Amino acid sequence: MNKRILEMIGGRLAIAILSLFLVSLAVFFITELLPGDTAQELLGQAVTTEAAAQLRETLGLDRPAILRYFEWIFGLLTGDLGYSHVSDRPVANLVAERLPNSLTLAAITMAITIPLALGLGIFAAIWKGSIFDRAISSAAIMLVSFPEFMIATLLVMWLSVYMQWLPALSFIPATADFRTIVLAFIMPVSVLVFGSCSQMIRLSRAAIADAMATPYVEMAMLKGASRSRMVLRHALPNAVAPIVNSVALSMSGLLGGVIIVETVFNYPGLAKLMVDGVSTRDMPLIQTCSMIFCGFYLVLITAADIIAILSNPRLR
Amino acid sequence: MTHQFDKSRWSRNDDSAVENAIRRGATRRDLLRMLAAGGVVAATAGTFIGSAQNAVAQTPKRGGALRVALNSTSTADTLDPVRASAQGDYMRMSTFYNKLTVLDNSFTPQMELAESFDTKDAKVWTIKLKTGVTFHNGKTMDSADVVYSLSRHVDPKLTSRANALAKAMIKIEAVDKNTVRIELDQPNADLPAILGTYHFVIIPEGTTEFTKAVGTGPYMTEVFEPGIRTVGKRNPNYFKSDAAFVDSIEMFGIPDENARVNALLSGDIHIGASMDARSAPLIKNNPALRLMVAPGGSYTNLNIRMDMEPGSKKDFIDGVRALINRDAINRAVLRGFGEPHNDQPIQRASRYFNADVVPPTFDPERAKHHFEKAGLIGVGIPLICSEAAKASPDMAMVLQQDAAKIGVKIDVQRMPADGYWSNQWIKAPFHFGNINARPTADILFSLLYKSDAAWNESRYVDAKFDKILLEARGSLDEAQRKQIYGEMQAMVAKDAATIIPAYIASADAMSTKVGGLNPHPLGMLQGYNIADTVWLDA
Numbered sequence: 111m112n113k114r115i116l117e118m119i120g121g122r123l124a125i126a127i128l129s130l131f132l133v134s135l136a137v138f139f140i141t142e143l144l145p146g147d148t149a150q151e152l153l154g155q156a157v158t159t160e161a162a163a164q165l166r167e168t169l170g171l172d173r174p175a176i177l178r179y180f181e182w183i184f185g186l187l188t189g190d191l192g193y194s195h196v197s198d199r200p201v202a203n204l205v206a207e208r209l210p211n212s213l214t215l216a217a218i219t220m221a222i223t224i225p226l227a228l229g230l231g232i233f234a235a236i237w238k239g240s241i242f243d244r245a246i247s248s249a250a251i252m253l254v255s256f257p258e259f260m261i262a263t264l265l266v267m268w269l270s271v272y273m274q275w276l277p278a279l280s281f282i283p284a285t286a287d288f289r290t291i292v293l294a295f296i297m298p299v300s301v302l303v304f305g306s307c308s309q310m311i312r313l314s315r316a317a318i319a320d321a322m323a324t325p326y327v328e329m330a331m332l333k334g335a336s337r338s339r340m341v342l343r344h345a346l347p348n349a350v351a352p353i354v355n356s357v358a359l360s361m362s363g364l365l366g367g368v369i370i371v372e373t374v375f376n377y378p379g380l381a382k383l384m385v386d387g388v389s390t391r392d393m394p395l396i397q398t399c400s401m402i403f404c405g406f407y408l409v410l411i412t413a414a415d416i417i418a419i420l421s422n423p424r425l426r
Numbered sequence: 427m428t429h430q431f432d433k434s435r436w437s438r439n440d441d442s443a444v445e446n447a448i449r450r451g452a453t454r455r456d457l458l459r460m461l462a463a464g465g466v467v468a469a470t471a472g473t474f475i476g477s478a479q480n481a482v483a484q485t486p487k488r489g490g491a492l493r494v495a496l497n498s499t500s501t502a503d504t505l506d507p508v509r510a511s512a513q514g515d516y517m518r519m520s521t522f523y524n525k526l527t528v529l530d531n532s533f534t535p536q537m538e539l540a541e542s543f544d545t546k547d548a549k550v551w552t553i554k555l556k557t558g559v560t561f562h563n564g565k566t567m568d569s570a571d572v573v574y575s576l577s578r579h580v581d582p583k584l585t586s587r588a589n590a591l592a593k594a595m596i597k598i599e600a601v602d603k604n605t606v607r608i609e610l611d612q613p614n615a616d617l618p619a620i621l622g623t624y625h626f627v628i629i630p631e632g633t634t635e636f637t638k639a640v641g642t643g644p645y646m647t648e649v650f651e652p653g654i655r656t657v658g659k660r661n662p663n664y665f666k667s668d669a670a671f672v673d674s675i676e677m678f679g680i681p682d683e684n685a686r687v688n689a690l691l692s693g694d695i696h697i698g699a700s701m702d703a704r705s706a707p708l709i710k711n712n713p714a715l716r717l718m719v720a721p722g723g724s725y726t727n728l729n730i731r732m733d734m735e736p737g738s739k740k741d742f743i744d745g746v747r748a749l750i751n752r753d754a755i756n757r758a759v760l761r762g763f764g765e766p767h768n769d770q771p772i773q774r775a776s777r778y779f780n781a782d783v784v785p786p787t788f789d790p791e792r793a794k795h796h797f798e799k800a801g802l803i804g805v806g807i808p809l810i811c812s813e814a815a816k817a818s819p820d821m822a823m824v825l826q827q828d829a830a831k832i833g834v835k836i837d838v839q840r841m842p843a844d845g846y847w848s849n850q851w852i853k854a855p856f857h858f859g860n861i862n863a864r865p866t867a868d869i870l871f872s873l874l875y876k877s878d879a880a881w882n883e884s885r886y887v888d889a890k891f892d893k894i895l896l897e898a899r900g901s902l903d904e905a906q907r908k909q910i911y912g913e914m915q916a917m918v919a920k921d922a923a924t925i926i927p928a929y930i931a932s933a934d935a936m937s938t939k940v941g942g943l944n945p946h947p948l949g950m951l952q953g954y955n956i957a958d959t960v961w962l963d964a
Binding site for chain 2: 144145150152153161164165168194196197198199204207208263266267270271274277278279281373374375376378382383386387389390392395
């Protein structure tokens with residue numbers, strides 16, 4: 111690997127870390143702008159000026175925002191995520207209860223979506239113009255046009271309420287066996303796969319179709335290469351950069367952007383934790399969640415960048 | 427003289443009247459009186475009450491794992507009595523802990539961990555405790571635990587949600603192992619009822635950790651994950667023998683009502699709390715499910731600040747009163763999930779309810795006359811509503827429509843739920859509020875109508891009202907209390923500009939396998955207290 115690639119990768123990582131910092135700053139001060147604070151939200155209708163003041167003092171919310179921000183960021187750098195104001199428990203505990211759930215859901219979804227979508231996209235490109243291609247392309251457009259909550263609700267109505275095959279909740283009892291767990295995951299994973307694969311199918315098909323129109327692929331055709339060899343050997347390597355970027359973009363929402371699936375299936379994941387945090391203005395919790403989501407996004411995007419750089423024949 | 431009962435005269439209407447009365451919390455004696463008034467002899471009457479009560483009571487069975495879905499959950503979920511504030515918290519309190527008393531269907535306190543409450547002046551109270559009650563950790567409950575538990579609510583540093591009630595206890599001390607003495611700042615005959623409310627549960631002395639609940643209650647904590655789930659398993663040493671029937675209770679929140687209904691329809695949960703009129707037909711049409719409707723619980727009210735324009739004009743208030751169409755609100759907005767009310771905060775189920783206070787009739791002509799006198803025809807009058815005050819946007823629409831017909835322009839402003847209670851409620855001159863059930867008449871009146879109350883929604887001021895409020899509070903004479911509270915209901919209905927068109931019923935849906943639950947006027951799920959009585963027919 112040459113020095114130029116290392117420099118580019120180093121630059122990407124530096125930008126990623128800078129973005130994390132800027133996001134934390136933005137999230138903190140935007141949340142500060144929301145009307146009401148934790149004390150008011152916690153006390154709800156029962157809020158009185160004295161009670162709110164007392165609670166603010168107890169929670170340390172009476173100190174200036176900038177001070178609280180820096181305390182939080184220094185805590186983060188030393189591995190201390192702070193205490194949730196609302197539940198009076200370490201944020202690390204709250205996150206630890208849910209992060210595995212979110213990661214499991216994201217991992218299963220990615221493991222199914224990526225091969226499925228890329229496979230369909232590539233085959234559609236190989237058999238461009240065929241019945242298969244047209245069927246896949248229109249199915250992809252249809253899927254992307256249905257909102258997630260509608261697919262989710264229809265699935266529940268059909269598979270849980272009428273057929274009674276699958277549980278309506280993906281809320282796994284502590285003592286569940288393997289079969290229960292698999293059954294619980296079928297619907298939420300399906301909804302997420304439906305929601306995220308169409309863009310990938312369309313983009314990988316288009317990227318390969320573009321590459322197919324280049325002179326070197328024409329050259330391969332003139333040489334007498336078979337259609338699948340042209341696609342896999344000549345077009346695909348050059349289409350990797352846009353494809354990995356679209357994969358990264360589609361997958362980056364799988365931690366924080368699955369609030370609809372978490373709500374419909376009552377799945378205890380991080381997205382709901384963050385929504386809870388925002389509605390109670392629980393700053394340490396909001397910050398931690400946003401860092402996790404943003405971190406996940408940056409890891410995927412940076413990884414896609416690096417793969418794109420490495421796969422670029424001109425840089426090799 | 428005996429009345430011979432004529433069976434043919436007994437219609438389905440009567441059956442549902444009896445059923446309704448039971449739902450409302452009527453005792454057997456009330457029903458017999460009601461039937462006697464209708465000319466039914468006691469011996470026959472029994473069978474009819476029985477038939478209506480059938481769905482309500484059967485022989486409890488033991489065992490089973492109950493799954494209950496509540497309508498809310500968040501990371502704020504807690505096991506700490508001073509922090510309890512959400513419906514799920516109240517459920518956890520009654521599942522894992524006990525209080526000194528419990529409130530029955532007419533808000534009358536019944537003894538639980540206390541053996542007796544005694545007082546001569548309603549100011550100094552002596553409480554004798556039950557003996558031989560143990561906590562989940564094996565420790566025997568005694569007076570030190572009670573003193574510790576109650577004192578936590580008084581301590582301002584702990585910011586207890588019940589501090590406003592608790593701070594009246596200026597001295598809480600242990601007399602001996604099983605006796606506690608409480609001194610109040612001023613006489614209050616309701617102390618036994620106050621100590622029967624959600625927060626005043628008894629925990630072992632010195633408890634500061636609330637990752638698990640150590641109480642005396644029917645269930646012991648197995649899992650507690652805030653915002654995710656709570657699981658309790660049966661307490662084998664529970665001090666009540668004929669209670670706690672299921673082996674375990676699992677509670678979690680499904681905030682989305684559709685998801686809650688679906689989970690119930692697919693058999694994933696046994697009870698889904700808090701259903702609205704939209705889901706009711708789905709549940710009623712399913713033979714495996716039933717709906718338990720509890721009248722009361724909360725109300726949404728229309729408040730006019732009498733110290734601000736336009737409420738400072740008496741004619742504006744009278745006009746609005748005549749323009750509130752209570753029938754339409756009940757029929758169209760609450761769709762059978764409410765009952766018309768009479769502009770005062772005491773529920774029908776309360777033993778102090780004054781049935782003589784009748785709500786003003788809907789009369790657009792009279793309303794028009796008042797608005798004309800106030801010079802408010804054609805002037806845009808802002809009305810603030812929000813989803814935060816349940817059903818208020820719909821109620822506002824009904825009012826707006828009726829007003830338009832007589833040329834009164836009501837400008838409905840729908841505010842976000844976020845921050846409504848701190849920014850709009852009470853502050854706006856003409857707005858909606860929402861008040862949850864309170865266990866005593868005194869709390870409702872002191873909280874909402876006393877001249878200097880922070881929550882005095884219409885800024886109602888009446889020196890006589892304040893005076894008799896204190897009189898009733900300190901009185902141990904039940905007849906006198908009933909008379910005063912009756913009079914106070916008439917006063918606020920007439921003079922305070924808080925219009926209470928209806929009480930909102932809460933409805934819980936459940937599998938027909940669930941038994942042992944009855945509607946309670948404190949609200950959903952038997953007043954957030956199911957653990958003692960619920961059972962499952964496996």
